[in-house]
Amino acid sequence: MGAVSSMTVESINHLPSDKEFYLFQQLILDKLGIFLPLQKKALLSNRLWKRLRECDLNSYQDYYRLIVDKKGEAELHVALELVTTNETYFFREQKHFDYMEQSIFPMFRNGSKLRVWSAAASTGEEPYSIAMMLADKCQSNWELECSDVNNTVIEQARRGVYPESRIRNIPQHYLHRFCRKGIGPQDGFVRVTQDLRDRVNFFTLxxxxxxxxxxxxxxxxxxNVLIYFENDTKEKVLERIAKVLNPNGVLFVGHSESLHGVTQRFAPIKPAIYRLVN
Ligand SMILES: C[S@@+](CC[C@H](N)C(=O)[O-])C[C@H]1O[C@@H](n2cnc3c(N)ncnc32)[C@H](O)[C@@H]1O
Structure with missing residues (x-):
């Protein structure tokens, strides 16, 4: 499952009714905290219509009944994974990496271990970008945890295999050091080295x-995950994050995301970079 860039004609022709949409809206909000406004009807059908047909169903209401039934638990997981948006790329928002190098790593040169968490890691481009920098700048003095609610993307992240078209943001010296070109059936793909993969711990959360x-x-x-939550959900998520940060811990959010008016647990340092208020 990847990011959906274009709506299929097939799914556009099979939009849910308002009533059906609201059933899914509430379920997705309860299970994931993600709020889908009514304008996202086409997105919902684009994500679910094909699956609904694979289940031999013709109506969203029937699919809803299937996934809320106790026996439909496995299918519920499939549906929830399909509605998450997993767009990501290597070294996204370069300024965050510059900040780590210039302002954070120097503080950890005295031997203390840096613990880092990529908490909505998608298919792994974000945690591996962080891992490459940590391995390069902090020797072995670091630990990196990496999670996502979507188990399918976490499995992809664990494998660490990417099409060559997706690696252009990786600096050349990191490509040489941390990636291997595929051959034969793997031609056109690169794989993150086993050493680096072994340094990252993947789990669903x-x-x-x-x-x-x-x-x-x-x-x-x-x-790029807070964007899918409403303010009350954001506040609760940020409170949980505050509790797992060390004093003066640093939080990176997406550049289109702001904590302004959501919580006072964090103080801005730079755009999309916050420090825990102790
Ligand atoms: C757009 S991607 C962002 C990936 C990466 N952080 C980046 O900025 O490139 C958003 C990710 O958030 C995950 N996500 C959505 N809701 C979540 C939740 N309730 N708990 C954990 N992860 C969630 C999605 O599965 C998806 O992989």
């Missing part, structure tokens, strides 16, 4: 529910 014990972090990347 839903930001909308209380976190399991994952320890404390110095840096959390929570980029």
């Amino acid at each position: 839903n930001l909308h529910y209380d976190f399991p014990d994952i320890g404390k972090f110095d840096l959390v990347f929570l980029r």
Whole structure:
């Protein structure tokens, strides 16, 4: 499952009714914290219509009944994964990487270990970008946790295989050091080296529910996911994040996201970079 760039004619012709849409809207809000406004009807049908047909169903209401039934739990997971948007790329928002290098790494040169969490990691481009920098600048003095609610993208991240078309943002010296070109059936793909993959711990975690014990972090990347939440959900998610940050811990959000008017637990340092208010 990747980002959906164009609506298929097939799904556009099969939009849910308002009543059907609201059933899914509430379910998605309850399970993921994601709020889909009514204008996203076409997106919902684009994500779900094909699957609904694969289940031999013709109506959204029937599909809804299937996934809320106890016996439909596996299908519910499929549906929820289909509605997440997983667009991502290597070294997205370069200014965050510059800030890490210039302002954060120098503070950790004295031997203390840097703990980092990529909390909406999608298919792995974000955590591997972070991992490349950490391996380059912090020797082995770091730990990187990487999670997403969508298990399918986490599995892709764990494999660490990417089409060559997706690696253009990776600096040349990192490509040489941390990526291997595929041959034979893997021609056209690169794989992140085993050494680097082994340094990253992957797991599924839903930001909308209380976190399991994952320890404390110095840096959390929570980029391009708050955008899908309404303010009350954002506030709760940010409170959970605040609790797992070390004093003076730093939070990175997406450049189109702001915590202004949402919480006072974080103070802005730079655009889309915040420090925990202790
Ligand atoms: C647009 S991607 C952002 C990926 C990466 N952080 C970046 O900025 O490139 C958003 C990710 O948030 C995940 N997500 C959505 N709702 C979530 C939730 N409730 N808990 C955890 N992850 C969630 C999606 O599965 C998706 O992979």
